[in-house]
Amino acid sequence: MDRESIRRRFEDNHIRRVKLGAFDIDATLRGKYISVEKFWSAAESGLGFCDVIFGWDIGDVLYDNVKFTGWHTGYPDAHCRIDLGSYRLVPWEPGTAFFLLDFTDAEGLPLAIAPRQVFQRVLDRAAERGYTAHFSAEYEFFIFRETAQTLRDKHYAALIPLTPGMFGYSVLRASANAELVLEIMEALAAFDVPLEGFHTETGPGVYEAAIAVEPGLAAADRAALFKSTVKEIAGRHNLTPTFMAKWNAALPGSSGHLHQSLSRTGNPDNLFSGDPPDGGMSELMRQYVAGLVTNMPELTAILCPTINSYKRTVPGAWAPVNATWGVDNRTTAVRAIPGRKKSTRVEMRLTGADINPYLAMAASLAAGLDGIERKLELPPPTVNAYSGDAPPLPRTLADATRLFRQSRIAREWLGEQFVDHYASTREWEVRQYEKAVTDWELARYFESV
Numbered sequence: 542m543d544r545e546s547i548r549r550r551f552e553d554n555h556i557r558r559v560k561l562g563a564f565d566i567d568a569t570l571r572g573k574y575i576s577v578e579k580f581w582s583a584a585e586s587g588l589g590f591c592d593v594i595f596g597w598d599i600g601d602v603l604y605d606n607v608k609f610t611g612w613h614t615g616y617p618d619a620h621c622r623i624d625l626g627s628y629r630l631v632p633w634e635p636g637t638a639f640f641l642l643d644f645t646d647a648e649g650l651p652l653a654i655a656p657r658q659v660f661q662r663v664l665d666r667a668a669e670r671g672y673t674a675h676f677s678a679e680y681e682f683f684i685f686r687e688t689a690q691t692l693r694d695k696h697y698a699a700l701i702p703l704t705p706g707m708f709g710y711s712v713l714r715a716s717a718n719a720e721l722v723l724e725i726m727e728a729l730a731a732f733d734v735p736l737e738g739f740h741t742e743t744g745p746g747v748y749e750a751a752i753a754v755e756p757g758l759a760a761a762d763r764a765a766l767f768k769s770t771v772k773e774i775a776g777r778h779n780l781t782p783t784f785m786a787k788w789n790a791a792l793p794g795s796s797g798h799l800h801q802s803l804s805r806t807g808n809p810d811n812l813f814s815g816d817p818p819d820g821g822m823s824e825l826m827r828q829y830v831a832g833l834v835t836n837m838p839e840l841t842a843i844l845c846p847t848i849n850s851y852k853r854t855v856p857g858a859w860a861p862v863n864a865t866w867g868v869d870n871r872t873t874a875v876r877a878i879p880g881r882k883k884s885t886r887v888e889m890r891l892t893g894a895d896i897n898p899y900l901a902m903a904a905s906l907a908a909g910l911d912g913i914e915r916k917l918e919l920p921p922p923t924v925n926a927y928s929g930d931a932p933p934l935p936r937t938l939a940d941a942t943r944l945f946r947q948s949r950i951a952r953e954w955l956g957e958q959f960v961d962h963y964a965s966t967r968e969w970e971v972r973q974y975e976k977a978v979t980d981w982e983l984a985r986y987f988e989s990v
Contacts (some may be wrong), residue, residue: 543623544584550628550638551577554754557636562621562769563590563644564656566966567599567846568897570769572642576579580638584625589618590642595654595962598969606965607895609958611656615871619652620645627762632731633774639732641762653958655757656899663903663954664757667910672803672812674906675886677737678764680894681795683745684721684775684782692781702746703780709743722748725774732770734763744792754800764898786893787852794853794860795894799905800878802886803829814885820868830866830887831919832912833875833905837864839948840904841934842941842967844891848974851937853893856927861891863931865923872926874934891934900963907954936972942967 550556559580562572573595575583582588597603598608603611608614627641644652651658684703685692692700703721708714715722726739738751750771752763755901768784775782787794803825813826822830837844845851853858861874868877876888887909892901911917923931923969934943945951946964955963 542628544581544625546586547625547628552631554638555629555636556638558638560634560637560639561588561621561642562639563621563642564765564897564899565594566654566656566897566900566963568656568765568768568899569599574637580623584623587620587622587645587942590621590644591616592619596621598966598973602973604966605971606969607962608965620647620649628732629766630731632728633777653956654962655678656679656897656903657761659955659959660761660903660906661758661898662956663753665904666954667803668806669904670910670914671806672910673755673756673806674902675754675802675804676760676764676902676905677752677800678760678898679749679751679796679798679800680764680767680784681742681747681793681797682750682768682771682782682784682894683744683788683795684748684780686779687781688776688779689781704746706745707743708741711741714741714839715739715748720895721775721778721780725771728774729767729922731772731888732766734767734770740838740927742793747793747795756804761899761902763900768894784894786847786850786895790852794858796860796890797892797894797896797898797901799889799892799896799901800886801889801897801902801905801909803909811882811885813887815879816880821885822877825913826885826887827919828913828915828917829909830875830912831917832879832909833887833889833916834864834866834920835917836875836908836911836950838932838934839944839950840908841891841899842938842945842964843904844889844896845935845938845941845952846894846897846900846967848938848970849897850893850895851935852982854891854936861926861934863926863929863933865926865929865931866919867922867924867926870923870926873923874926877922903955904951907950911950911954937971938967942971 559575562570592610593616621642624641629639630638631637644655646652686701704714735753737753742749771782815821815823865873866875867873876892879885889905951960
Protein backbone atom coordinates (compact mmCIF):
# COMPACT_ATOMS: atom_id res chain seq x y z
CA MET A 542 0.00 0.00 0.00
CA ASP A 543 1.47 3.38 -1.03
CA ARG A 544 1.18 6.75 0.68
CA GLU A 545 -1.48 7.98 -1.73
CA SER A 546 -3.71 5.02 -0.91
CA ILE A 547 -3.19 5.67 2.80
CA ARG A 548 -4.03 9.34 2.33
CA ARG A 549 -7.35 8.46 0.70
CA ARG A 550 -8.18 6.06 3.51
CA PHE A 551 -7.34 8.70 6.09
CA GLU A 552 -9.70 11.12 4.39
CA ASP A 553 -12.50 8.55 3.98
CA ASN A 554 -12.27 7.50 7.65
CA HIS A 555 -11.64 10.98 9.13
CA ILE A 556 -8.37 9.88 10.75
CA ARG A 557 -7.29 12.27 13.51
CA ARG A 558 -4.49 10.27 15.11
CA VAL A 559 -2.24 7.30 14.41
CA LYS A 560 -1.22 4.48 16.74
CA LEU A 561 2.12 2.79 16.02
CA GLY A 562 3.19 -0.48 17.60
CA ALA A 563 5.81 -3.22 17.67
CA PHE A 564 5.98 -6.53 19.52
CA ASP A 565 8.88 -7.17 21.88
CA ILE A 566 10.54 -10.47 22.72
CA ASP A 567 7.63 -11.53 24.96
CA ALA A 568 5.04 -10.44 22.34
CA THR A 569 3.94 -7.44 24.39
CA LEU A 570 2.68 -4.72 22.07
CA ARG A 571 4.72 -1.56 22.72
CA GLY A 572 3.64 1.63 20.98
CA LYS A 573 2.51 5.22 21.01
CA TYR A 574 0.03 7.65 19.50
CA ILE A 575 1.35 10.25 17.08
CA SER A 576 -0.29 13.09 15.20
CA VAL A 577 -1.28 12.72 11.56
CA GLU A 578 1.34 15.37 10.68
CA LYS A 579 4.07 13.38 12.44
CA PHE A 580 2.88 10.24 10.65
CA TRP A 581 3.43 11.69 7.19
CA SER A 582 6.94 12.72 8.13
CA ALA A 583 7.70 9.30 9.63
CA ALA A 584 6.21 7.49 6.65
CA GLU A 585 8.82 9.20 4.49
CA SER A 586 11.96 8.93 6.62
CA GLY A 587 11.15 6.62 9.53
CA LEU A 588 11.30 7.49 13.21
CA GLY A 589 13.14 6.64 16.40
CA PHE A 590 11.82 4.33 19.12
CA CYS A 591 13.70 3.80 22.37
CA ASP A 592 15.51 0.48 22.13
CA VAL A 593 14.76 -0.29 25.78
CA ILE A 594 11.82 -2.38 24.55
CA PHE A 595 14.47 -5.01 23.74
CA GLY A 596 16.36 -4.26 26.93
CA TRP A 597 13.78 -5.04 29.59
CA ASP A 598 11.58 -7.97 30.53
CA ILE A 599 7.84 -8.53 30.53
CA GLY A 600 7.57 -6.46 33.74
CA ASP A 601 9.75 -3.56 32.47
CA VAL A 602 12.70 -4.62 34.62
CA LEU A 603 16.02 -3.95 32.86
CA TYR A 604 18.10 -6.94 31.79
CA ASP A 605 21.62 -7.04 33.17
CA ASN A 606 22.93 -9.62 30.70
CA VAL A 607 22.20 -8.53 27.12
CA LYS A 608 24.64 -6.91 24.70
CA PHE A 609 22.20 -5.14 22.43
CA THR A 610 21.33 -2.31 24.80
CA GLY A 611 21.74 -1.29 28.43
CA TRP A 612 23.49 1.21 30.65
CA HIS A 613 26.59 0.56 28.52
CA THR A 614 24.83 2.04 25.46
CA GLY A 615 22.61 4.65 27.13
CA TYR A 616 19.38 3.18 25.72
CA PRO A 617 19.37 5.17 22.47
CA ASP A 618 16.63 5.25 19.85
CA ALA A 619 16.44 2.41 17.37
CA HIS A 620 15.39 3.37 13.87
CA CYS A 621 11.96 2.18 12.71
CA ARG A 622 10.15 2.11 9.42
CA ILE A 623 6.36 2.17 9.27
CA ASP A 624 4.97 -0.83 7.39
CA LEU A 625 2.29 0.91 5.33
CA GLY A 626 0.90 -2.47 4.31
CA SER A 627 -0.05 -3.17 7.93
CA TYR A 628 -2.64 -0.34 7.94
CA ARG A 629 -5.70 -0.99 10.04
CA LEU A 630 -8.58 1.14 11.21
CA VAL A 631 -9.10 0.75 14.96
CA PRO A 632 -12.86 0.15 15.14
CA TRP A 633 -13.14 0.73 18.90
CA GLU A 634 -11.23 4.04 18.71
CA PRO A 635 -12.98 6.22 16.09
CA GLY A 636 -10.64 8.33 14.00
CA THR A 637 -7.59 6.17 14.82
CA ALA A 638 -5.37 4.35 12.32
CA PHE A 639 -2.89 1.64 13.32
CA PHE A 640 0.41 0.52 11.78
CA LEU A 641 3.14 -1.93 12.73
CA LEU A 642 6.80 -0.91 12.91
CA ASP A 643 9.85 -2.65 11.50
CA PHE A 644 13.17 -2.06 13.29
CA THR A 645 16.44 -1.55 11.44
CA ASP A 646 20.07 -1.45 12.55
CA ALA A 647 22.65 1.30 12.01
CA GLU A 648 23.20 0.11 8.42
CA GLY A 649 19.49 0.15 7.64
CA LEU A 650 19.22 -3.64 7.65
CA PRO A 651 16.45 -5.52 9.49
CA LEU A 652 17.22 -5.60 13.22
CA ALA A 653 18.44 -9.11 13.93
CA ILE A 654 16.75 -9.45 17.34
CA ALA A 655 13.32 -7.98 16.50
CA PRO A 656 10.71 -10.80 16.41
CA ARG A 657 8.89 -9.59 13.28
CA GLN A 658 12.19 -9.35 11.44
CA VAL A 659 13.28 -12.81 12.68
CA PHE A 660 10.19 -14.38 11.13
CA GLN A 661 10.70 -12.39 7.92
CA ARG A 662 14.27 -13.74 7.75
CA VAL A 663 12.96 -17.33 7.74
CA LEU A 664 10.18 -16.46 5.28
CA ASP A 665 12.78 -14.97 2.92
CA ARG A 666 14.81 -18.18 3.09
CA ALA A 667 11.67 -20.17 2.35
CA ALA A 668 11.00 -17.91 -0.65
CA GLU A 669 14.55 -18.49 -1.92
CA ARG A 670 13.63 -22.18 -2.03
CA GLY A 671 10.39 -21.45 -3.85
CA TYR A 672 8.03 -21.90 -0.88
CA THR A 673 5.27 -19.79 0.62
CA ALA A 674 4.38 -20.69 4.20
CA HIS A 675 0.78 -20.59 5.42
CA PHE A 676 -0.05 -20.38 9.14
CA SER A 677 -3.07 -20.17 11.39
CA ALA A 678 -2.96 -19.72 15.16
CA GLU A 679 -5.53 -21.28 17.47
CA TYR A 680 -5.69 -19.81 20.99
CA GLU A 681 -7.34 -20.84 24.23
CA PHE A 682 -7.77 -18.20 26.95
CA PHE A 683 -9.64 -17.69 30.22
CA ILE A 684 -11.70 -14.56 30.94
CA PHE A 685 -12.25 -13.21 34.45
CA ARG A 686 -14.59 -10.67 36.02
CA GLU A 687 -11.55 -8.79 37.26
CA THR A 688 -9.73 -5.58 36.40
CA ALA A 689 -6.03 -4.80 36.56
CA GLN A 690 -6.66 -3.26 39.99
CA THR A 691 -8.72 -6.11 41.48
CA LEU A 692 -6.19 -8.68 40.28
CA ARG A 693 -3.52 -6.91 42.30
CA ASP A 694 -5.78 -6.29 45.27
CA LYS A 695 -6.55 -10.02 45.38
CA HIS A 696 -2.93 -11.04 44.73
CA TYR A 697 -4.23 -13.07 41.78
CA ALA A 698 -6.19 -15.39 44.10
CA ALA A 699 -9.93 -16.14 44.46
CA LEU A 700 -10.59 -14.80 40.98
CA ILE A 701 -14.10 -14.82 39.54
CA PRO A 702 -14.33 -16.42 36.08
CA LEU A 703 -16.63 -15.05 33.41
CA THR A 704 -18.85 -18.13 33.86
CA PRO A 705 -18.65 -21.08 36.32
CA GLY A 706 -18.35 -24.76 35.52
CA MET A 707 -16.80 -26.94 32.82
CA PHE A 708 -18.72 -26.22 29.63
CA GLY A 709 -16.72 -27.11 26.51
CA TYR A 710 -18.45 -26.24 23.22
CA SER A 711 -21.34 -24.73 25.18
CA VAL A 712 -23.80 -22.79 23.05
CA LEU A 713 -25.60 -21.78 26.26
CA ARG A 714 -22.51 -20.20 27.88
CA ALA A 715 -21.50 -18.32 24.73
CA SER A 716 -25.07 -17.11 24.22
CA ALA A 717 -25.31 -15.91 27.83
CA ASN A 718 -22.32 -13.66 27.09
CA ALA A 719 -23.33 -12.83 23.52
CA GLU A 720 -22.75 -9.09 23.96
CA LEU A 721 -19.08 -9.68 24.77
CA VAL A 722 -18.57 -12.59 22.37
CA LEU A 723 -20.07 -10.80 19.38
CA GLU A 724 -18.23 -7.57 20.16
CA ILE A 725 -14.92 -9.45 20.24
CA MET A 726 -15.65 -11.27 16.98
CA GLU A 727 -16.83 -8.12 15.20
CA ALA A 728 -13.92 -6.03 16.47
CA LEU A 729 -11.44 -8.67 15.29
CA ALA A 730 -13.03 -8.86 11.85
CA ALA A 731 -13.01 -5.07 11.48
CA PHE A 732 -9.37 -5.01 12.63
CA ASP A 733 -8.39 -7.49 9.89
CA VAL A 734 -8.02 -10.44 12.26
CA PRO A 735 -10.82 -12.67 10.91
CA LEU A 736 -11.77 -15.83 12.77
CA GLU A 737 -12.74 -19.24 11.39
CA GLY A 738 -14.29 -20.30 14.68
CA PHE A 739 -14.98 -19.20 18.27
CA HIS A 740 -16.37 -21.37 21.06
CA THR A 741 -16.16 -22.17 24.76
CA GLU A 742 -13.59 -24.72 25.90
CA THR A 743 -13.46 -27.00 28.94
CA GLY A 744 -13.09 -24.80 32.00
CA PRO A 745 -14.71 -21.82 33.72
CA GLY A 746 -14.81 -18.81 31.42
CA VAL A 747 -12.49 -20.28 28.80
CA TYR A 748 -12.80 -19.75 25.05
CA GLU A 749 -10.98 -20.98 21.98
CA ALA A 750 -10.53 -18.96 18.79
CA ALA A 751 -9.20 -20.16 15.44
CA ILE A 752 -7.75 -17.35 13.32
CA ALA A 753 -8.19 -17.62 9.53
CA VAL A 754 -5.18 -19.00 7.67
CA GLU A 755 -2.92 -16.49 5.96
CA PRO A 756 0.39 -16.68 4.10
CA GLY A 757 3.62 -15.31 5.50
CA LEU A 758 4.07 -12.39 7.84
CA ALA A 759 0.39 -11.48 7.88
CA ALA A 760 -0.39 -14.71 9.75
CA ALA A 761 1.91 -13.74 12.62
CA ASP A 762 0.62 -10.16 12.60
CA ARG A 763 -2.92 -11.45 13.02
CA ALA A 764 -1.92 -13.90 15.75
CA ALA A 765 -0.10 -11.22 17.73
CA LEU A 766 -2.80 -8.58 17.28
CA PHE A 767 -5.50 -11.08 18.29
CA LYS A 768 -4.30 -11.16 21.88
CA SER A 769 -4.00 -7.38 22.13
CA THR A 770 -7.47 -6.91 20.65
CA VAL A 771 -9.13 -9.40 23.02
CA LYS A 772 -7.45 -7.70 25.99
CA GLU A 773 -8.57 -4.24 24.87
CA ILE A 774 -12.19 -5.25 24.23
CA ALA A 775 -12.45 -7.25 27.45
CA GLY A 776 -11.01 -4.34 29.40
CA ARG A 777 -13.82 -2.14 28.18
CA HIS A 778 -16.18 -4.53 29.97
CA ASN A 779 -14.09 -4.53 33.17
CA LEU A 780 -12.93 -8.05 32.33
CA THR A 781 -9.44 -9.50 32.04
CA PRO A 782 -8.39 -12.42 29.82
CA THR A 783 -5.25 -14.43 30.47
CA PHE A 784 -3.13 -16.21 27.90
CA MET A 785 -0.96 -17.91 30.53
CA ALA A 786 -0.16 -21.48 29.51
CA LYS A 787 -1.38 -22.80 32.89
CA TRP A 788 -3.01 -20.35 35.26
CA ASN A 789 -4.45 -23.02 37.60
CA ALA A 790 -2.97 -26.44 38.34
CA ALA A 791 -6.43 -28.01 38.66
CA LEU A 792 -7.66 -26.80 35.25
CA PRO A 793 -6.61 -27.51 31.66
CA GLY A 794 -3.85 -25.37 30.20
CA SER A 795 -4.28 -22.86 27.39
CA SER A 796 -2.88 -23.93 24.05
CA GLY A 797 -1.65 -21.82 21.16
CA HIS A 798 -1.60 -24.43 18.40
CA LEU A 799 -0.05 -23.48 15.06
CA HIS A 800 -1.49 -24.94 11.85
CA GLN A 801 0.90 -24.78 8.90
CA SER A 802 1.41 -25.81 5.30
CA LEU A 803 3.50 -24.91 2.25
CA SER A 804 2.72 -23.94 -1.33
CA ARG A 805 4.91 -23.04 -4.28
CA THR A 806 5.42 -19.30 -4.60
CA GLY A 807 2.86 -18.04 -7.09
CA ASN A 808 0.86 -21.30 -7.00
CA PRO A 809 -1.77 -21.80 -4.26
CA ASP A 810 -1.78 -25.61 -4.48
CA ASN A 811 -1.07 -27.27 -1.14
CA LEU A 812 2.27 -29.10 -1.30
CA PHE A 813 1.40 -31.19 1.77
CA SER A 814 -1.46 -33.00 0.07
CA GLY A 815 -0.64 -36.53 -1.07
CA ASP A 816 -2.29 -39.60 -2.55
CA PRO A 817 -4.44 -41.95 -0.43
CA PRO A 818 -1.89 -44.82 -0.63
CA ASP A 819 0.55 -42.53 1.20
CA GLY A 820 -1.97 -41.70 3.88
CA GLY A 821 -2.83 -38.43 2.15
CA MET A 822 0.57 -36.96 3.03
CA SER A 823 3.07 -35.92 0.38
CA GLU A 824 6.74 -36.80 0.76
CA LEU A 825 7.41 -33.09 1.32
CA MET A 826 4.96 -33.05 4.23
CA ARG A 827 6.56 -36.14 5.72
CA GLN A 828 10.00 -34.50 5.60
CA TYR A 829 8.57 -31.30 7.10
CA VAL A 830 7.01 -33.22 9.99
CA ALA A 831 10.28 -35.11 10.49
CA GLY A 832 12.05 -31.77 10.76
CA LEU A 833 9.61 -30.58 13.40
CA VAL A 834 9.99 -33.75 15.45
CA THR A 835 13.79 -33.86 15.14
CA ASN A 836 14.45 -30.20 15.91
CA MET A 837 11.72 -29.61 18.49
CA PRO A 838 13.85 -30.19 21.62
CA GLU A 839 16.40 -27.57 20.54
CA LEU A 840 13.66 -25.02 19.79
CA THR A 841 11.48 -25.63 22.84
CA ALA A 842 12.70 -22.43 24.51
CA ILE A 843 10.83 -20.53 21.78
CA LEU A 844 7.85 -22.86 21.54
CA CYS A 845 7.47 -22.83 25.36
CA PRO A 846 8.93 -19.41 26.26
CA THR A 847 8.04 -18.89 29.94
CA ILE A 848 8.55 -20.57 33.30
CA ASN A 849 4.82 -21.24 33.35
CA SER A 850 4.85 -22.96 29.92
CA TYR A 851 6.24 -26.12 31.48
CA LYS A 852 3.36 -26.40 33.97
CA ARG A 853 1.10 -27.09 30.98
CA THR A 854 3.21 -29.84 29.36
CA VAL A 855 2.40 -32.70 31.72
CA PRO A 856 1.06 -36.21 30.97
CA GLY A 857 -2.66 -36.56 30.44
CA ALA A 858 -3.36 -32.84 30.09
CA TRP A 859 -3.82 -32.54 26.31
CA ALA A 860 -0.28 -31.19 25.97
CA PRO A 861 2.81 -33.08 24.76
CA VAL A 862 5.77 -34.12 26.87
CA ASN A 863 8.00 -35.62 24.17
CA ALA A 864 8.95 -35.20 20.51
CA THR A 865 6.23 -37.24 18.82
CA TRP A 866 3.88 -37.07 15.86
CA GLY A 867 0.69 -38.85 14.89
CA VAL A 868 -2.11 -38.77 12.35
CA ASP A 869 -5.03 -36.77 13.74
CA ASN A 870 -3.67 -37.51 17.23
CA ARG A 871 -4.19 -34.93 19.95
CA THR A 872 -1.73 -36.48 22.40
CA THR A 873 1.31 -35.90 20.18
CA ALA A 874 3.48 -32.80 19.83
CA VAL A 875 2.85 -32.69 16.08
CA ARG A 876 -0.52 -33.66 14.64
CA ALA A 877 -0.58 -34.49 10.93
CA ILE A 878 -4.00 -33.72 9.43
CA PRO A 879 -4.33 -35.25 5.98
CA GLY A 880 -7.60 -34.51 4.27
CA ARG A 881 -8.87 -32.57 1.31
CA LYS A 882 -6.26 -31.10 -1.01
CA LYS A 883 -6.81 -27.62 0.42
CA SER A 884 -7.07 -28.53 4.12
CA THR A 885 -4.14 -30.96 4.56
CA ARG A 886 -1.83 -29.44 7.15
CA VAL A 887 0.40 -29.89 10.17
CA GLU A 888 -0.59 -28.75 13.66
CA MET A 889 2.13 -27.88 16.16
CA ARG A 890 0.52 -28.77 19.51
CA LEU A 891 3.46 -28.10 21.81
CA THR A 892 2.92 -24.36 21.72
CA GLY A 893 0.77 -22.68 24.37
CA ALA A 894 -1.18 -19.43 24.34
CA ASP A 895 1.85 -17.65 25.84
CA ILE A 896 3.92 -17.85 22.64
CA ASN A 897 5.36 -14.98 20.70
CA PRO A 898 3.72 -15.96 17.38
CA TYR A 899 6.46 -14.37 15.25
CA LEU A 900 9.13 -16.45 16.93
CA ALA A 901 7.08 -19.64 17.25
CA MET A 902 6.15 -19.54 13.57
CA ALA A 903 9.76 -18.77 12.64
CA ALA A 904 11.00 -21.73 14.68
CA SER A 905 8.36 -24.09 13.26
CA LEU A 906 9.06 -23.08 9.68
CA ALA A 907 12.82 -23.34 10.17
CA ALA A 908 12.48 -26.81 11.69
CA GLY A 909 10.23 -28.03 8.88
CA LEU A 910 12.38 -26.62 6.10
CA ASP A 911 15.44 -28.16 7.71
CA GLY A 912 13.67 -31.51 7.49
CA ILE A 913 13.02 -30.96 3.79
CA GLU A 914 16.58 -29.87 3.07
CA ARG A 915 18.07 -32.86 4.89
CA LYS A 916 15.36 -35.20 3.57
CA LEU A 917 14.77 -36.49 7.08
CA GLU A 918 12.93 -39.77 7.40
CA LEU A 919 9.74 -39.70 9.43
CA PRO A 920 9.67 -42.21 12.31
CA PRO A 921 6.57 -44.37 12.87
CA PRO A 922 3.59 -42.43 14.23
CA THR A 923 2.81 -42.51 17.93
CA VAL A 924 -0.55 -43.70 19.25
CA ASN A 925 -0.36 -42.74 22.93
CA ALA A 926 2.28 -40.05 23.36
CA TYR A 927 2.24 -40.40 27.15
CA SER A 928 3.75 -43.86 26.93
CA GLY A 929 6.73 -45.25 25.01
CA ASP A 930 10.30 -44.11 24.58
CA ALA A 931 10.07 -41.09 22.30
CA PRO A 932 12.72 -38.39 22.82
CA PRO A 933 11.68 -36.29 25.83
CA LEU A 934 11.24 -32.55 25.59
CA PRO A 935 13.00 -30.23 28.05
CA ARG A 936 11.07 -30.09 31.31
CA THR A 937 12.09 -26.58 32.38
CA LEU A 938 12.88 -23.27 30.73
CA ALA A 939 16.44 -23.53 32.05
CA ASP A 940 16.99 -26.88 30.32
CA ALA A 941 15.32 -25.66 27.13
CA THR A 942 17.47 -22.53 27.04
CA ARG A 943 20.69 -24.53 27.39
CA LEU A 944 19.71 -26.60 24.36
CA PHE A 945 18.64 -23.51 22.42
CA ARG A 946 21.89 -21.63 23.01
CA GLN A 947 23.83 -24.58 21.55
CA SER A 948 21.37 -25.25 18.72
CA ARG A 949 22.71 -25.60 15.20
CA ILE A 950 19.36 -25.05 13.55
CA ALA A 951 18.55 -21.97 15.65
CA ARG A 952 21.85 -20.29 14.81
CA GLU A 953 21.65 -21.22 11.14
CA TRP A 954 18.04 -20.18 10.53
CA LEU A 955 17.24 -17.56 13.19
CA GLY A 956 20.66 -15.91 13.35
CA GLU A 957 23.58 -15.85 15.76
CA GLN A 958 22.75 -12.43 17.21
CA PHE A 959 19.14 -13.36 17.86
CA VAL A 960 20.04 -16.69 19.49
CA ASP A 961 22.47 -15.03 21.90
CA HIS A 962 20.01 -12.26 22.77
CA TYR A 963 16.99 -14.53 23.18
CA ALA A 964 18.89 -17.08 25.25
CA SER A 965 20.06 -14.29 27.55
CA THR A 966 16.48 -13.09 28.05
CA ARG A 967 15.35 -16.61 28.98
CA GLU A 968 18.31 -17.04 31.37
CA TRP A 969 17.24 -13.76 32.99
CA GLU A 970 13.69 -15.10 33.31
CA VAL A 971 14.98 -18.24 35.01
CA ARG A 972 17.02 -16.18 37.49
CA GLN A 973 13.97 -14.09 38.42
CA TYR A 974 12.04 -17.29 39.13
CA GLU A 975 14.83 -18.95 41.09
CA LYS A 976 15.01 -16.11 43.61
CA ALA A 977 11.24 -15.81 44.07
CA VAL A 978 9.57 -17.15 47.23
CA THR A 979 6.29 -18.75 46.17
CA ASP A 980 3.02 -19.31 47.99
CA TRP A 981 3.68 -23.06 47.73
CA GLU A 982 6.95 -22.68 49.62
CA LEU A 983 5.33 -20.60 52.35
CA ALA A 984 2.52 -23.11 52.84
CA ARG A 985 4.94 -26.04 52.70
CA TYR A 986 7.76 -24.86 54.94
CA PHE A 987 6.72 -21.85 57.06
CA GLU A 988 5.69 -23.91 60.10
CA SER A 989 7.15 -27.31 59.26
CA VAL A 990 10.92 -26.93 58.99
